[in-house]
Amino acid sequence: MHNTIEDYLSQLEDKLRELPANERRVHLNEIRDHLMEAAAEEGKSEQEIVNSFLSPEQLSQDILKEEQNRVQKTSFENPDYWFGITVTSVVAPFGALALPFIFDDIDIGLFVPFLLQFIVAASALFGYYKDRLTTRRGDILKQVGRIMIPVLAIPFGLFSIDIMQSGDLSTFNLVYLACYLLVWLATYIALRNVYLSHSKVVID
Incomplete structure (x- = not known):
């Protein structure tokens, strides 16, 4: 039971x-x-009004759920959100695509989704977003560029593990590592060029 509106609001605030x-x-x-307003219009006491209203527990749950939905909707409608997803989709596949170094018999078809993810995201980033960068997007590119360097530890680490486990230097792994590094380098340079082009425009 709540004696006054302020008592009710105090519990709700908590x-x-x-x-x-x-x-x-x-x-x-x-x-x-x-x-x-309800108390004034209905001529009831504050206690009667708050006791006939939703409980602080129920009302707080409704408010929190509404706010959560609003934040999620705002995030999805934010153009920078999708830009971040695109950039992440360019970098993230490099982790999964390093697994063939230690799994000789793994089905290559399992990596097709990651390869397609990379191709689609790279096409969007270097095609659609290239000329639509903002300061915020430039910052995201800068952060991702820094992340890509440590990513190289994954293929080299798995490559070393395979050599230690098998005691042999696999021709497939050598060729795959060369291709992997070539794609990584091309991606890194492309990201850097897009970022530098944006920085030049901002400075100019």
Whole structure:
């Protein structure tokens, strides 16, 4: 039971701690105005109004769910979100495509989705997004460029493990490593060129 509207709001505020302070205040002010208006119009006491209203627990769950849906919708509608997904899809396959170094009998068909992911994402990045960079997207490219260097540890590490396990230098692994490094280098240079072109435009 809540004696006053402020008692009710105090409990509700405690349930909404997950929200940023400014958003929490907005919701609390709206609910306060609604409850005060209802009390004035219906001629009821504050206790009667809050007791006939949704409980703080139920209302907080509804508000948090609504905010979560709003944030998700905003993220999906944000152009930079899809740019980030595209850039990630260019770099991420390099991890999976390094696995053939240690799995000799693995079905190559398993890697087709990763290869297609790379091709589609690279086409979008170097085709569609190349001339649509913003400062935020430039920052994302810069961060990804830094991540790509440590990625090289994956193929070299797996290549070394295979040599230690088999005691032999596989011709397939040598050729595959050369192709892998060639694609990695081409991708890295392309990313760097796009970033530098964007930086030059910003500076100019």
